[in-house]
Amino acid sequence: MxxxxxxxxxxxxxxxxxxxxxxxxxxxxxxxxxxxxxxxxxxxxxxxxxxxxxxxxxxxxxxxxxxxxxxxxxxxxxxxxxxxxxxxxxxxxxxxxxxxxxxxxxxxxxxxxxxxxxxxxxxxxxxxGTVGILYNTTMVSDTVDSWDILWNEKYSQKIFMQDSQRDSMMVALIKLGYSQNTTDQAQIDEAMNLLIEQKPLVLGYLVDEVKDKMVQGEGALAVVWSGEAVDAMSMNEDLAYVIPKEGSNRWxxxxxxxxxxxxxxxxxxxxxxxxxxxxxxxxxxxxxxxxxxxxxxxxxxxxxxxxxxxxxTEEMLSRCSVFEYNADATVMYNKAWTEVTAH
Amino acid sequence: MSKRRFSFPYLIWMSIFIVVPLLLIIFYAFTDNSSGKTVFTLEHLKAIFEPLYLKVIGRSLYMSLIATVVCFILGYPAAMILASKDFAKKSTMLILIVLPMWMNFLLRTYSWLSLLENEGLINRFLTSIGFEQVQLMYNNFAVVLGMVYNFLPFMILPIYSVLVKIDKSVIEAAKDLGANSAKVFGRVIFPLSIPGVISGITMTFMPALSTFVISRLLSGGKITLIGNIIEQQFTITGDWGLGSALSLLLMVLIFVSMIFINKYGDESVGAGGLL
Incomplete structure (x- = not known):
């Protein structure tokens, strides 16, 4: 030995x-x-x-x-x-x-x-790529062109959000008509409350798993990155991707x-x-x-x-902007997102 | 040969992998270096008493308590069956209880996903025989189920190991003196098994309280436990001070609950147990 x-x-x-x-x-x-x-x-x-x-x-x-x-x-x-x-x-x-x-x-x-x-x-x-809504055309009867649909009670327990603070906060901020790079505490709080209000309708907050779940038909609507959407759509023909009219993030x-x-x-x-x-x-x-x-x-x-x-298209891209970093705002975003997830 | 020489490697091991990390947690919990140099601070400790974190801690305590109680209700009879002399398939059952622990814990939890999902195996079966789809995942139920499933063996085994060691003549004596089986259990077997019960409770409650994987996977990221908040501080926000302060609080909670149940255990007589 x-x-x-x-x-x-x-x-x-x-x-x-x-x-x-x-x-x-x-x-x-x-x-x-x-x-x-x-x-x-x-x-x-x-x-x-x-x-x-x-x-x-x-x-x-x-x-x-x-x-x-x-x-x-x-x-x-x-x-x-x-x-x-x-x-x-x-x-x-x-x-x-x-x-x-x-x-x-x-x-x-x-x-x-x-x-x-x-x-x-x-x-x-x-x-x-961009951030947008991936949806299942067999499960969603309304036209999907706005972030508002993620707050529609008709799709309660059929919605997946991103477990990523900047992306989920971006959705709420843009729905409220604010900049996705806002550094205003009041606007961030408002977005936070909107996400807390949405929470009962959400099936899960995911990152990597969301693609597979959408392909399986586990949910009807999901906030995803475009590459995931391209991949998912090639695996399930019922899926479609849209960049909402209010604008979105381009990364x-x-x-x-x-x-x-x-x-x-x-x-x-x-x-x-x-x-x-x-x-x-x-x-x-x-x-x-x-x-x-x-x-x-x-x-x-x-x-x-x-x-x-x-x-x-260029028109679609013109509605999107990129994230910017701000040290003070990061603390606010961290805090707001923790409030949402812990709620 | 002194025993001391044998204990030397363990001492080194424990100081490097247990004492030093503990000191580091305490160090991070009480210092702040956001300004470039390290200064003493109580800010992190103050922050953990915000309602936000208290709510999450309350939720974690509540859910791990339920999981522990369920484990006990399921585990005690199982341990008794295992320990009974006339149970012939004993070793097979023991192996079946231990066998899942040979597989990776993450893998086992992931496999629950494919069972519980809306489009999972159970729901596919239900809808195929004409029932409505039920939502089994993305809720408290699934998280508690995951905890019970993962930690049940840790409840059964310590109770079992105490039960098999009970001197059968004590039970026979009780019966000879006219006690019926309910009385034998209530007055003899159960009190003697308390040390096992205490180890079982500690070994299920502690991991259930600090888990973050089970809650993340089975609730679809919707239910946040204290383990998730701590993990978030280390990997995402990079606020190691707050993360360490929360870990410290968690350790204090576990420590207090251990004192509490051990004290209760000391009042009853018995030998064995793991703590």
Whole structure:
């Protein structure tokens, strides 16, 4: 027994030395779960000889807490718009040298100069989408074009909301006619009360499970992200997606390089690689979310290109705006959302 | 050879994985570093007494109490059946009780989802034989059911282990002296099994009080227990101070309830038990 232990230990020690001796270049990537075609990573490793350590997170907040409180160092991270803004404000990101990311020129203008990074210095967009209502046409008889339907008692216990504070608060704020980025305590309270009032009608507050549940026919209406909707609609023909007329949220997940990144040049190579048309198409196929370059979009099949959930019209997009970060308001949103969930 | 040398590895283990984390929780609960440097504060402790959190704590206590009572009502007879000498299938039943614990707890809770959902197996069966669909999930019932299902073995096993150790001659003596079976149970068996009952109650009540997975999954995120609020502070809002203060409160609650039931237990005679 003891002998076996000694052998095992010596093997482990030798192995760890082998690991050290192999000084292959390493890139640490931190992305959302199920948000890439893993073959892309293999291709990058083959083409550049850089080894990729790939890790995933579930929410922006989760990622932020790990990055700011932990002692981890990543070279490329994929936060969303308002989180990018927060990380810029808190001096957690470094400027990206776009000279080393030539493919950035292919990114469509509609994804540039957005309020979270007005001069495009710190982030490069990866995938984007909208928030809207996914509904089952066999269960909903009214026209779905407004957030109001989520407060209609006819659909009591048939409604799924997002278990995500900014998204659910956004729905209530826009229904009330306020900005989704409001920093006014009274407006936030009003939205909070509206969500508490809605709670008896809601079947559940979900994030990842909502897609499967809608495909099964568990609920009639759900607030979802567009990529989930595209995926769900391809699995169940009765489902449809709409961006309500009052407006909605449009979001972008970007690629950024943290201040404490160890391998900036590999990070730039990786970001540039992710913007290549063939890579974008692979990721679009895998995730169902929308890509950022017209030259790649042109290569998608017609059905997909014309899918309004994946690629909304300019008129639809003009009704949407992106989340912005405000430190004081975040405290208010946290508090309001806790009130809603705890009610 | 002194016993001390043997206990050394355990001491290291306990200090690294139990004492240090506990101290960290206390540290975070009483400090604030939002301004960049760490200062002592009572703000977090004050915050946990807001009505919002008190309401959630009340709800958690209420639901875990119900789950514990149900576990006891179901678990005690089961333990008695297991402990009875003339029960031939004893080992099979024991294995059947323990077997689910070999599977991952999350997986077991997820499988309840596919049973209870509106479009789940039970409802599909009901509608196929002509009944109305019933909403089994997304409510208090489902959460308590999940707690009972997951923690029932922790009630049965300690009671069982005390019951089998009861000296049969004591029971025979009671019978010889003219006690009927109700009296034997009420005056002899039950009092002797109290230590097992206490361990059982503690081992079901504690995890039920602090759970956040069961409530999240089976209520569809609609019912928030104190465990969910604590988890939220650590993963979403990043307010570790408040999260630690709430954890501390939870520990105090559990500690107080343990003192309470242990005191009650001490008054009755008996040996065994896990606490």
């Amino acid at each position: 003891k002998k076996a232990l000694v052998i095992l230990l010596s093997v482990l020690i030798v192995l760890s030395f082998v690991g050290c001796a192999n000084d292959k270049e390493v890139l640490n990537v931190y992305n959302w779960g199920e948000y890439i075609d893993m073959a892309v990573i293999d291709m990058f490793e083959d083409e550049t000889g850089i080894k990729v350590n790939y890790n995933t997170f579930t929410t922006n907040e989760d990622m932020y807490v790990k990055l700011s409180k932990g002692r981890v160092s990543y070279d490329v991270v994929f936060p969303s718009d308002y989180m990018i803004q927060r990380m810029i404000e808190e001096d957690m990101l470094q400027k990206i040298n776009m000279v080393n990311v030539p493919n950035y020129l292919k990114v469509d203008d509609v994804h540039k100069n957005l309020p979270y990074d007005p001069n495009n210095e710190y982030s490069v967009p990866y995938l984007w 972008v997940d970007g690629m950024v390089i943290p201040k404490n990144a160890k391998n900036v040049s590999a990070a730039e190579k990786f970001i540039n690689f992710m913007l290549r048309d063939d890579i974008m198409l692979m990721n679009a196929n895998e995730t169902g979310y929308s890509i950022t370059s017209q030259s790649a979009i042109d290569q998608l099949d017609d059905e997909w290109k014309s899918n309004l959930a994946a690629f909304p």
